[in-house]
Every structure is written in C-alpha cells, then in structure tokens.
Amino acid sequence: MRIHSLTISNVRGIEQLELAEVPDHGVFVISGDNEQGKSTMLFAIQAVLTIDHGSQSKEARSLKPVDRDVAPEVELHATIGDYEFRIKKRWLKTRASQLTILAPRAETYTGRQADDQLKKILAENLDTDLFKASLLSQGYVEPAINAAGIPSLSSALNSQQGQDDGEVHAEDSALMNAARQRFEEFYTPKGSPKAALKQVRDQAEAAAAAHMQAVDTARELEERIENVGRLEEELRRANAALPQAEKDLAAKREVAQEAEATRLAARDAAARLDTARAEAKRTGDAVARRAEEKARVRSLTQEREALEVEAERAEAALKEEKDKVAQLTAGVDEARAVLELAKKAEAATREAAEAAAGVVDYLQLKQRVSRIVEAEKAVAGAKRAVPTKKITRPQVDELNDARQELSVAEATAAAQAAQLELTGPGSVQVDGQAVELDATVSLHDGTSIQIGEVTATFRAGASQDETATNRLAEARRAYEGLLSSLQVSGVDEARALEAETSAKEESLRAARAELSHLLADDSLAELREQLELLEATLAPTLAQGEPTLEGAKRAHCAALEEVAERKAETAHAEEAFSLREAELTPWRDSRRHIRAVEATTLAKSKGNELHAATQALHEAEEALATTTLEEQHARATQALHEAGEAAASAQEKQIQADPETAHALLAGAEHKVQSLKERIHSTREKMARMEAFIQQAEGADEAAAIAEAEEKAAARKLASMERRARAAKVLYETLVKHRDAARRRYAGPFTAELTALARPVFGADLDFELDSDLQIVSRAVDGVSVDVGALSGGAQEQLMILSRLAIARLAGRGKGLPVPVFIDDALGNTDENRLDRMGTVFSKVGQEGQVFILTCVPRRYDSVVGKLDYPIEDLKKGR
C-alpha cells in the first residue's frame, strides 16, 4: 500500500490538514507539539479505510470535533495492490462516500457501494487485521480491537509506550477472559459440567421422580376408588338380592316341612302296615299251627297203630327165625362131622400115595445112577477109539487142491513141452513112472525116460518156456510139502483117514451127549447121596422086598387113585357143609330180634308221643278254641289289607311331595342367603379397607399436581441454565478455535520478520522466544537470554517499533506492497547509539515502503537516511 495524499477536514482537533504528494517510499517525519493532531492523522487514515460512512458507531461519532457540529471528512489517495483509488468519506450529519478508482480501470462508486467496494479491495490486498494493528498509535488503543484482535501483537506494539505489560495483556485478553469466566461458571476447564449445573440437573431429575411417585400414588388412589365403586355396586346388588333370597328361603322351608310331613306319614303307614302284616302272619301262623297239631295227632295215631302192627309182625318173624336157626345149625354140625371124617381118610390115602411115590423115585434114581455109570464107561471107550493121527476135511481139501494144481501145471507144461511120442509095446519109465505105450510124453528139462535100461534125459534148449516149468515145480513142491506134513501118501489116503477120524469123533460126541442127558444138571455124587437117603427112608418098605420099578409105579398109581377118590369125597363133604352154612348164615346175621325190639319200643314211644300231642292239643283247644283263632286271623287279614292301602296312599303322597328335592332346594336357598350375607359382609370389609387407604391418601391428586408444577419449574430452570451454559460453551469454544487458528497463522512469519529487522539493532546472533499468545517473552543475544520485562526501557520500546515494522511487512506480504508504517512518537528512552541503529532500520524499511514517524522530537531521527520532514503546522496550512 502506498499513500499518495491525505486530506482531513473537521476530524477531532483538526479543522483542515493536507498531506500531498507523498513519495512512494521513504521515511516521513511528521513533527509537531503535543495535541497537534498527529494521532488524529493516523485515526483519520484508519477511519476512511474501515468505518462505513453511514456508521453511527462510537468510532464514527468519535471523529466529530468536540466543539463544533460539523461533519468530519477524510479523503485518501492511495494504491493498494493493483488498485489506485481515491476514497472520500463524510460521516454523521451529511454523510457521504465516494470511491474513485483510477487504476487498473477507472470506476466510481458512491454511498454504500463505495464503502463495500473499498472493503473488497482491502480484503483482496491486505491482511486487514495486521493493517489495523500497524496503525495503532500511542495513547489510542481501541479496547474492543485490543481485546478481540491480536492481543500479542497489539501488546507488542504498545509495550514500548510505557504501559505496564501485565495490564496490557489483561486488556488484550478481556474478551477471552470474560468468555472463559462465563464458560467456567458452568464447566470445568476440561468441559465437564460443574456442580451448579449438575445440581440443577439433579434437582430437575429429583422433581421428575417425585412427580412420578406422586402420580403413582394418585393413580393407586384412583384404582382404589374405582374398586370401591365396584364394591359398592356389588354390595348394592347383594343387598338388593337378599330380601328375595330370604323370601325364597321361607317358601322353600315351608314346602320342605310339608314334604317332610308326608314322609313321616308314609313312614307311619308303613310301620302300621308292618304291624298288621305281623299280626296277620301271627294269627295265620296260629291257625296253621293248630291245624298242624291236629294233623299231627291224627298222624301220630296212625303211626302208632302201624307201629303196633309192625311190632306184632316182628315178634312172629322172630319166633320163626329162632326155629329155623336151630334146624339149620343141626344140619351144619352134621355136615361138619362128615367133612372131618372125609378129610381124615384123604390124609391117610395121601400118606400111602406118598410112600409109593418114594419107592418109585428110589427105583428110578437107582436105575439112573447105574445108567450114568454105564455112559461114563462108553465115553471113555469112544475116546480111546478116536485115532491119534487126525486129518480134517479142510486139510484134505487143501491137499486135493494142491494135487489139482499140480495136475494143471503138469498139463500146461506138457502142452508147452516137446512131445515125445512113444509107440511100442510095453511100458517105459518116465521120470520113474511107468507109462504104458502107446503114449506121448511131454518133455521138460530134466525129463528122464527110461526105456529099458536106457535112460534118456531131456535137456531143454534155450528157447524152452520157463514159466510153465516153474509153475510145475512150484505145484509139485506145494503138493509134496502137504503130503509130508499130513504124513500121507496121497489124496485118497488122506480122505480115508479123514473119514475114520470123523466117525470116531461122532461116536464120542454121542456118548458124551448120552452122559450129559443122564446127568442133566446133577452130579453123580449128589445123586448117589439122594439114593442113599431114600434107601434109608424106605428101609422098612424095602425090607419087605424090593419091588420092581413097574410094580412100584403101579402101586403108586393105585395110591394116587385112592387119594383122588378120598379127595372127591372130602370135596363133597365140604360142599355139603358149605351149603348148610350158607343156609344158616342169613339167619345167623338176621336183625329181626332187634327189629322186633325196636318196633315194640317205637310203638310204645309213639304212643307216648301221641298221648302228649293229644294232651297238648286238648290244652290248646281249651285255652283258645280253633274257631276263635280263625276269627282272629280273619280280622288281622282285613286289617292288613286296610293298612296296605293306607301305606300305598301315604307313599304316593310322599312321592308327590318329593321331600328329598324339597330339602335340596331348601339347602340351596339357605346357601344362597348365607352367601349373600357373607358377600355383603366381606364387601363391607373390603370397602372399609379401601376407604381407610383413601382417607390416608388424602390430597394425593393435588400433591401430584404440585409435584408436576415443581417438575416443570425445575425443568424450566434447568433449560434456562443449560441454555446459558450452552451459549457460554459455544462462544468460548468458538473463540478458542479461531484464536488458535490466528496464532498458527501469525506465529512463524512474525518471529522471522521480527528477527530479521532486529538484527541490525541487537546483533546477528539473535533469537526471540514467544509465548502461546505470541507475546515476546525473552530476547537472546549471543546465546544470552533475557526476559523482556528485564530489558531496559529503551530495549523494550525498540522491540515495540521493530514489532510494528514486522507486522507492517507481514500485512502486505504476498498481497502487494508493504503497508505504510506509522510510528507514533517513540524512542524517548533510546540512547544515541541505538538511535543510530534504529535509524538504519528505518532507512532500510523506507527503501521498500513508506514509514510515517509522528514525533515532537524530530532530531531523534537525524540518522535516518533520505527522510523527509513534514511539520504538522505546515500540513494544516496546506503548505
């Protein structure tokens, strides 16, 4: 930014001032005494650039001269970025605004449009905040700007103006502090709600809970009331139903009583019927008994008569029996005697027969023994007759077979052998055997034929068949072997010998069989003992001469016949005896005697019984005649009939009355009345309980309404507090957010600019430490760090100017030209040496842009190269 000219009319103490034809760069020292309007110049530049012409703000109003009612007016000709323009503003009374853009394109705006267009140009080409900061001058610190602007920078700018650092800082942070204080009314630094807020929240919650509880109580009360309503209805119904139920009960009771009467009547009638039935039965029984008694007497009479006849008959039979038994007993005795005689005779004959048999036995045994002796002798003879040399039939057969084999072998050999036919008379010896001629001799190796004296032996050639020859030799060897073993000469001898042996052995066997037959199972010794015993026994008989066996046998037969005869007689006698016994036996076992006694006794007993019965009947008749009895019975029967009808009638009535049902209905009616009474009672009890509760809960609805009102009040209080808390929080957090962003934006560049500018003053090895608010905390020169507060007043004011210069350079950086820097009377505490050093800094900055120094002591800047002096009085006069 470049200021080309400035015209001020009626602004504060300046009636008219003109700064014209200002060079594009350089250091311009505007000098004058105090209160000549130096600061007003600064303010006028700021006002024309930033205060709308229509503003009624304090700033705008502060432009006006104190003592005159005129419109303040400022006109500025400047270049910002690509724009060269003239802006002229008049405030308050005859407010007006005109913006004349000269470059890059000529345009003119007036009024609000002029203000807006100017703002736009500034916004495009300046960091307005920094620009405003750079305009700040001594004694004029707009508190709002100070507080809400860039505290550290404005502090830095002012720190050399002799103001207390802490105070300035407090001012800078006033808005932040106020916002933080407001925030901390409700929240902890970390953002948690504080006790006051929590307390109000708790109160709201407690009020809500209390309201809910009160509503519950009221609702419970309402339920009870509704219950009471229902109970009242129930009670009303029960009370209404009770009279009718009681009436029903009375009626049912009457019906039941009547029914009960019919039941009792029926029971009585039934009892009477039973009595009548008993009486009828009793009289009937009496009549029947009387008739029975009479019948019994009759029956007894008859029985007794029958028994008497029976008794007589029994007596007669008994007599007859006694006679018969005597007769039969005699017969039996006689037969028994006959039998005894017969038995004795039979025994005698039997003894004789036995004796005869003994003789026969003796004789027979004697004969047997003698035969056995003979047989033993025969066996011994036969045994001796059997040859010692024995040939059996198989042996004969074997020999015969061997002879045949030999014959076959000879024939075979002959057939195969050479044949020598011999003719002639006589015979020849062939192999020792005489052979009649004519004959054909078979020749075998070794066959010798003797003819006469001549013996010819045949020797077979090599072609002779050996098989036939061998067979023949074998057969002959076997045959001759057998002959040798059997000690026979040939088959015929063997056969004859075998026949003889066989015949002798047969005889021996026959003899042995005879002996065996005779002995049977006995031994000869035993038989001889028996014989001796018999002989001893029969000695007397045998003494009379020993009979022959045949005679003995005949005698025995005769004895046996005698025995048979006697036996027949005995049997006859036994039969006769048995017959007699049989005839007697029935009589012997007869009970006629007993029967006769019994019959008599019975007849007598029956007579007694009859007597008693007759007597009893008689007595009964005398006591109560049968006719009377019958009359009684007739009457009783009639009474029974009547009682039966009465009972049936009573029963019918009972059925009609149905006492059981009547009683059941009565019970039901009683139960109903009872139930109703109980219900009334229990309902009243329940109602009493409910009413007690209702009484206790008095005021519940109103309490609920109060609780509701309190809940709403608490909620309102909470809402109000939360709203305030929220506003505080939103404001504080937004402020912090933007402040931090501003810090981030300025911190680095500012330090760099400051250090670069300050090196000519403090030395090359220079460093600054800034705090979080961009406040310069300390300055380090050649590695020695000194707190800003500990620096000399001169150093501090130098730092302030350097800061402002740094800000001014920052304000235009990257957006065009540097902004003009206004230094409002400074360096009062700076020594000559430092003044010179500062002069070089001003010179350097003046080479790049415009530096306006407002001072009442212009000599302080004598060392600034190329400076221009503008006494303010001259400017006011328009020089």
Add this chain to the structure above:
Amino acid sequence: MTSIRFLHASDLQLGMKRHFLDPEAHARFDAARIETIHALGRVARQHDCQFIVIAGDIFEYNSVSAQTLGRAAEAFRSMRVPTYLLPGNHDPLVADSILKRLVELPGMEHLHLLSDTAPRPFDAGAVEVIGAPLLARHANRDLVAEATHGLEPTSIIRVVVGHGQVNSYGSSAADLIELPPLDALLNAGAIDYVALGDTHSTASLSPTGKVWFSGAPETTDFAEEGGGGEADSGNALVVEITKQAAEAAQVEVKKVAVGQWEFLALQQEVHSAADAAAFLQRLDELPHKERTVVKYALSGTVGVETMRQLEEETHRLEPVFAALYKRERLMNLQVAPTADELADLGLRGFAAATLSELLEAGETDAVNLLFHLSSTSSSMSPTK
C-alpha cells in the same frame, strides 16, 4: 305465576395448580380461587338470588390437600346462601368424593349435594333442582338426558344442573349432552333452564337462551389472542325464571364478572426496535400485573440492541407480573447485528471470525453473550 332468581356457576377448580406460577404467585392464585366462593355469595346477595347452583368441578380433584379443603370449607360456611353442588368429572361422586365430605362438615346445612337425579324441591316445591351428577370419573352416557327422561310439562320451575360437553349435531361420543331434546323439554315447559359446567368460558348453547355454560368464575387457562383458549372466563350467571303455567318459561340470564386473574397468550412479530417498543409498551400497560399471567412468543429478526432492550425490559417486568414467560416452542426471534452494531463492537481477528461463525450458525444466545461480554469488557478498559 312463579318466579325465581338464582346464581349459576361452575368449574371453580379449587386446588388447581399452574406450573408457571412461582410459589408467591401461586399462593395468591390459590387464595383468589377460594375468594371466588365469597364472591359468588356476594353476587348472589347483591342480585337477590335465592340459591346458587354450581354445575360441577367445584374442586380440581377429589383428593385435594387438607389446606384446600379447609379453606374452601371456611368460605362455603360463611356463604350462607342455599347452594346446590353437582359432582363433575373432576370431583365425581366416588368413594373419596370431596363434595360429600364437604357437605357433611358442620355448618354446611345450606349446601345440598345433587348426588342423584331426584328433584330437590325449593321454595315449598315451587322450584325443583334436578341434578345429573357424575358418579364416576368418566360418564359413558348422556347423564342430562337420563336425568330429564320422562319429565312432563309442569308449572313448577325446573332447573336442570349438568356437567359435560354438548353436542347439537349428532352425537359421536357417548357422554355428550344432546341439546335438541333439551330444547324440546324447555319449549314444552317440562324443564326451564339447564345450568351446565365443564367449559370454562361463558357460553349460551341453545337458541332458547336457556342452556348455558357459566364458565369458570376465576381464570384457569390462557385466552389466546384472536379468541382461542379460555376466551371468556371469570363470570357467574344471574338467572331469572318466570313461569305462568305448564308451558315454556321466561328466562333472563345476566353475566356478572367475578374473577380477578387474567391469563394472556401473546404472539407478536418483532422486526424493529419500534415493534419491540410496542410490545413492551403493551406489556407495560396491562393492569393488575400481579394477577396477570402472560406467555408470549415473538418472531422476527432484530438487531443486537433491540434484542438487548427486549431482554432487559422483559427481565424487568418478569417479577412484576404473576408470571411472564416465553413460549419457547413458538419463540422465533433471531438476532442480526446491524452494520453499526458490528462496527461499534469493532471485533477483529479471531473474535470477528467467531462472531461470523456464530451468526451463520444461528447461535443467537452465543451471539448475544458475545455482544454482552464485548461491551462489558470494553467498558472495563482503562484506556477508554
């Protein structure tokens, strides 16, 4: 000819609680409701009324506090005018009936509880009061129709007392009171006046002019601007009936104001300082602020200064009124600082960025606070 004059009231709602009243105001509100009983007695005597009918909701609930019952009882006892009390839906004749308890207290011989529909003879039978009491919290049928069923034209003056909403266009809810049949009975001379309660604004309901809601004698709710809400409460009706024979009677009804409190619901657009001043002036001019409740809703956009003025002035008036509060639901007043205000404030740097963001986000409270803090912190400035 028979003639009678009586007072018709209803809906005293004794014991009613209003959450927007602070304890001090509420105590006066409670007292004012009790005072209504005295007021009815006074009005009745002033107008030579022979009796009073109160058509239901004498109490806000059956289960009121001992304080409410005790103070109401004191007032009723001193009233000394024969009074017929009808159980309404707020004080139905159920187990804990507050009216039953009230009339059973000593010294209440002049109070008559209309506990059933049996006619209560007055003036030696020349007049009959017939009640249609609520025997449960909610009616499920037209109780007035039931109470008047079968009534024949008579020379006796019959006053029917009922409670509930009416319907003259064909019933949909079972408990609505059917008006046409009542008109027929009124025209025939079977009944002569129907004193109704339930609606808290005074209203004539029939072309006969003989069926009325008396309205609550003391305000219970807000009257909306333009007629909504409780538009005409705070009244009682003096009713005069003249009857020649068994035919339609002559009835005159006169509304008498008895209430003291006023509840206003205001809505206003505020776009300028002048609008705000008008609103504040309106508030200022309201009489009897100590027994007036105002809830207001402002909409529009104003500058910071206007907003501040509104806040300050309403804040000043709040303790003067019984209650003065915003209808948060309907409030829509935005703050938009004017250019001058912004310039005055002179915010720069991050503070200016903060303001811009808050304005854009519609954070009115935070903007207001920022203005407030800026002005107070600048006023602390030692350099100013």
